Amino acid sequence: MSEHHVVVVGGGFGGLQLANDLKGAGVRITLVDRRNHHLFQPLLYQVATTILSTSDIAWPIRHLYSDRPDVTTVLGEVVGIDTAAREVALRGGMTLRYDSLVLATGATHAYFGRDDWEPVAPGLKTLEDATTIRRRILLAFERAEIETDPAMRDALLTFTIVGAGPTGVELAGIIVELARNTLPREFRNIDTRKTRVVLVEAGPRVLPTFAEELSAYAGKALGELGVELHTGERVLECTPAGVETSNGVIPSRTIVWAAGIQASPAAKWLDVPADRAGRVIVEKDLTAPGFPDVFVVGDTASVIQESGAPVPGIAPAAKQQGAYAAKVIRARLAAKPSPAPFRYRHQGSLATIGQSAAIIDFGRIKLKGWIAWWIWGIAHIYFLIGTRSRFAVAWSWLWIYLSGQHSARLITQKETMRDDNRT
Amino acid sequence: MSEHHVVVVGGGFGGLQLANDLKGAGVRITLVDRRNHHLFQPLLYQVATTILSTSDIAWPIRHLYSDRPDVTTVLGEVVGIDTAAREVALRGGMTLRYDSLVLATGATHAYFGRDDWEPVAPGLKTLEDATTIRRRILLAFERAEIETDPAMRDALLTFTIVGAGPTGVELAGIIVELARNTLPREFRNIDTRKTRVVLVEAGPRVLPTFAEELSAYAGKALGELGVELHTGERVLECTPAGVETSNGVIPSRTIVWAAGIQASPAAKWLDVPADRAGRVIVEKDLTAPGFPDVFVVGDTASVIQESGAPVPGIAPAAKQQGAYAAKVIRARLAAKPSPAPFRYRHQGSLATIGQSAAIIDFGRIKLKGWIAWWIWGIAHIYFLIGTRSRFAVAWSWLWIYLSGQHSARLITQKETMRDDNRT
Numbered sequence: 082m083s084e085h086h087v088v089v090v091g092g093g094f095g096g097l098q099l100a101n102d103l104k105g106a107g108v109r110i111t112l113v114d115r116r117n118h119h120l121f122q123p124l125l126y127q128v129a130t131t132i133l134s135t136s137d138i139a140w141p142i143r144h145l146y147s148d149r150p151d152v153t154t155v156l157g158e159v160v161g162i163d164t165a166a167r168e169v170a171l172r173g174g175m176t177l178r179y180d181s182l183v184l185a186t187g188a189t190h191a192y193f194g195r196d197d198w199e200p201v202a203p204g205l206k207t208l209e210d211a212t213t214i215r216r217r218i219l220l221a222f223e224r225a226e227i228e229t230d231p232a233m234r235d236a237l238l239t240f241t242i243v244g245a246g247p248t249g250v251e252l253a254g255i256i257v258e259l260a261r262n263t264l265p266r267e268f269r270n271i272d273t274r275k276t277r278v279v280l281v282e283a284g285p286r287v288l289p290t291f292a293e294e295l296s297a298y299a300g301k302a303l304g305e306l307g308v309e310l311h312t313g314e315r316v317l318e319c320t321p322a323g324v325e326t327s328n329g330v331i332p333s334r335t336i337v338w339a340a341g342i343q344a345s346p347a348a349k350w351l352d353v354p355a356d357r358a359g360r361v362i363v364e365k366d367l368t369a370p371g372f373p374d375v376f377v378v379g380d381t382a383s384v385i386q387e388s389g390a391p392v393p394g395i396a397p398a399a400k401q402q403g404a405y406a407a408k409v410i411r412a413r414l415a416a417k418p419s420p421a422p423f424r425y426r427h428q429g430s431l432a433t434i435g436q437s438a439a440i441i442d443f444g445r446i447k448l449k450g451w452i453a454w455w456i457w458g459i460a461h462i463y464f465l466i467g468t469r470s471r472f473a474v475a476w477s478w479l480w481i482y483l484s485g486q487h488s489a490r491l492i493t494q495k496e497t498m499r500d501d502n503r504t
Numbered sequence: 505m506s507e508h509h510v511v512v513v514g515g516g517f518g519g520l521q522l523a524n525d526l527k528g529a530g531v532r533i534t535l536v537d538r539r540n541h542h543l544f545q546p547l548l549y550q551v552a553t554t555i556l557s558t559s560d561i562a563w564p565i566r567h568l569y570s571d572r573p574d575v576t577t578v579l580g581e582v583v584g585i586d587t588a589a590r591e592v593a594l595r596g597g598m599t600l601r602y603d604s605l606v607l608a609t610g611a612t613h614a615y616f617g618r619d620d621w622e623p624v625a626p627g628l629k630t631l632e633d634a635t636t637i638r639r640r641i642l643l644a645f646e647r648a649e650i651e652t653d654p655a656m657r658d659a660l661l662t663f664t665i666v667g668a669g670p671t672g673v674e675l676a677g678i679i680v681e682l683a684r685n686t687l688p689r690e691f692r693n694i695d696t697r698k699t700r701v702v703l704v705e706a707g708p709r710v711l712p713t714f715a716e717e718l719s720a721y722a723g724k725a726l727g728e729l730g731v732e733l734h735t736g737e738r739v740l741e742c743t744p745a746g747v748e749t750s751n752g753v754i755p756s757r758t759i760v761w762a763a764g765i766q767a768s769p770a771a772k773w774l775d776v777p778a779d780r781a782g783r784v785i786v787e788k789d790l791t792a793p794g795f796p797d798v799f800v801v802g803d804t805a806s807v808i809q810e811s812g813a814p815v816p817g818i819a820p821a822a823k824q825q826g827a828y829a830a831k832v833i834r835a836r837l838a839a840k841p842s843p844a845p846f847r848y849r850h851q852g853s854l855a856t857i858g859q860s861a862a863i864i865d866f867g868r869i870k871l872k873g874w875i876a877w878w879i880w881g882i883a884h885i886y887f888l889i890g891t892r893s894r895f896a897v898a899w900s901w902l903w904i905y906l907s908g909q910h911s912a913r914l915i916t917q918k919e920t921m922r923d924d925n926r927t
Contacts, residue, residue, distance in 0.1 A: 117915040134559045136912045147689040156646040208916050223579040266570040489559045492540040
């Protein structure tokens with residue numbers, strides 16, 4: 082037990098990459114997460130839109146390390162850090178003493194000071210968020226089917242997505258396809274093809290982090306699918322009845338929030354400076370200022386590139402940071418000089434529009450249309466963990482391609498859970 | 505709209521069989537269920553024990569009838585029936601006028617007057633029940649891993665199942681296999697192979713509805729798997745700390761209730777006599793006494809066979825009753841004489857013990873062991889709805905067979921749903 086003890090908080094892309102890269106480094110690792118699973122967030126919108134099941138894109142963290150006796154997995158919630166005693170405190174009273182600490186605690190969605198919007202406009206970060214959004218989408222169609230008031234029926238058949246980043250664009254594309262291709266034959270009183278899917282974006286264009294030509298292509302492709310684009314419109318109010326924007330009111334019973342980000346409270350635990358989104362402003366070696374044994378990686382860290390642009394909050398960036406922190410820890414243990422400062426290598430940006438088009442921005446090379454969609458699909462299957470998930474996701478997509486039917490269309494976790502109307 | 509209107513309440517095995525058999529009968533059908541899905545309950549225990557995902561064994565009801573314009577699906581909850589006006593009242597104020605009414609509303613578990621036990625000893629009837637039980641099983645291992653008090657750790661690693669019918673036996677078999685085969689390599693502080701799985705049964709033997717020799721074989725097979733059998737023990741009390749039986753106290757932090765059945769309130773809606781479990785005592789043509797246009801089928805109906813034994817509450821019985829009610833409705837519409845009174849044909853009883861043994865009682869032919877397991881498996885895949893589910897379930901079982909790994913091991917729907925400790 083006199084080995085160097087690395088405590089990793091957060092089993093996302095950054096935390097797992099670090100634990101993987103410390104294999105054989107002669108350290109003892111304790112990996113703490115509030116959830117028992119690692120989540121492949123890039124495909125979470127497909128769980129929310131009835132394409133994939135939760136178990137297709139999430140894996141028990143402790144299972145991933147079953148062949149790593151040096152890794153102990155703890156299901157627990159961090160409530161504070163005592164940097165003087167080098168101790169992490171978990172809810173329930175357990176403490177973990179560390180030699181090196183890695184905070185990879187991620188981020189959640191932010192409402193720009195209007196957290197009261199969350200109940201009517203849920204965001205998409207966890208499996209529960211995804212099943213909540215799925216339930217609301219499916220229930221809206223169910224309620225529209227038995228609604229007699231035409232105005233209410235229209236509001237039930239209007240889905241508003243706030244924020245036209247990749248998540249917003251991906252959600253809008255699948256919802257409109259669900260309404261136009263999958264559902265029409267199943268309802269008797271409503272025509273689901275008349276469903277409105279409204280994408281509200283305060284900026285001037287969709288997918289603002291992509292090159293303008295790709296962004297324009299994505300906007301056009303969304304329009305052809307049937308998504309209403311409301312760019313340049315700020316959201317002023319979200320209520321159960323709809324969204325009020327700077328351009329008027331959209332009566333809409335289902336709202337999904339895909340704008341804004343708020344880092345986990347790592348900066349507060351350490352009492353160090355943070356940026357506006359709460360991210361720790363880290364040193365060049367990804368340690369927290371004043372705490373050379375505390376690394377902060379992924380969405381919890383604010384890292385500015387030489388170009389002046391921030392490192393984006395995407396999976397490859399978190400992985401690179403996790404790998405870098407592992408390299409620093411290894412160098413220190415070997416008493417070697419520190420590696421060169423962390424430098425982010427951008428490998429490209431991807432986004433899909435529905436089930437047949439995508440855009441990919443590799444910098445010099447830009448792709449769009451079905452070829453981009455295939456590259457996107459293959460890349461995502463490749464990055465899934467384990468043969469079983471790759472197979473399951475590929476099968477789900479193939480099934481939709483062949484049959485047009487989404488398979489994960491269950492409404493679960495309703496308030497009333499007893500006295501089932503079934504045999 | 506002057507067509508004969510059949511209102512079917514409940515999209516379980518009985519309700520669906522009836523709707524299927526009324527295809528082309530020239531009637532208009534409205535199918536009401538509180539859930540949006542039909543559930544294949546015989547495999548629900550595999551969702552609870554991390555083998556299958558929810559979407560493997562449930563299908564949106566309206567999707568099953570997408571090619572039946574005569575069937576309208578309504579997501580709704582029945583709150584009362586006005587037999588004079590021939591109207592079914594749904595929560596929210598909607599009413600459905602019927603010419604024929606079919607109540608196929610099923611049953612839930614019963615606590616013999618001790619409903620206060622439900623929070624600590626959940627039963628298994630719905631998808632939510634299954635995810636609740638799965639979460640509790642997985643969390644018990646997680647908590648044991650970080651527990652320092654040996655007595656508490658032992659109680660966390662003790663799982664008690666009340667009731668040794670098919671569900672109880674199936675749950676016990678899989679939980680013990682999970683603990684002994686799947687989990688051991690993933691924990692560092694506990695030995696999951698020392699997990700106790702206790703099966704408590706008030707009667708003298710497990711699977712009391714099977715022939716004695718099969719019951720004895722099942723008991724022996726359970727013992728070999730590592731299940732502790734406590735037959736002839738009545739449960740006196742269930743608390744968060746454990747179960748008190750007529751033979752002593754079992755400290756146990758996870759309890760699953762697999763005993764007792766309570767029919768849905770159909771008898772109260774109709775104000776007709778019911779048996780002890782609340783089942784409507786139906787006429788020989790499965791109509792409710794005094795209401796020839798109201799059929800009651802499946803677990804909601806009490807039907808006594810010529811032998812004096814009640815028709816069992818299993819899927820084939822519900823299907824036969826649904827088919828019979830459809831035949832009566834067709835005969836009436838054609839002004840033909842009523843069919844002969846309903847007669848239940850028992851096709852056999854099946855139960856599995858873990859992932860390699862099963863028993864099948866065809867009456868004269870009795871099977872046990874791996875051959876029974878294969879027949880059980882093929883029969884269940886055959887009865888699943890749709891190519892996709894058959895494939896998904898077969899694949900899950902094959903995967904477990906090849907890799908020993910259960911794939912559906914996610915803990916979801918915790919109380920704390922925000923601020924994920926992940927990147």
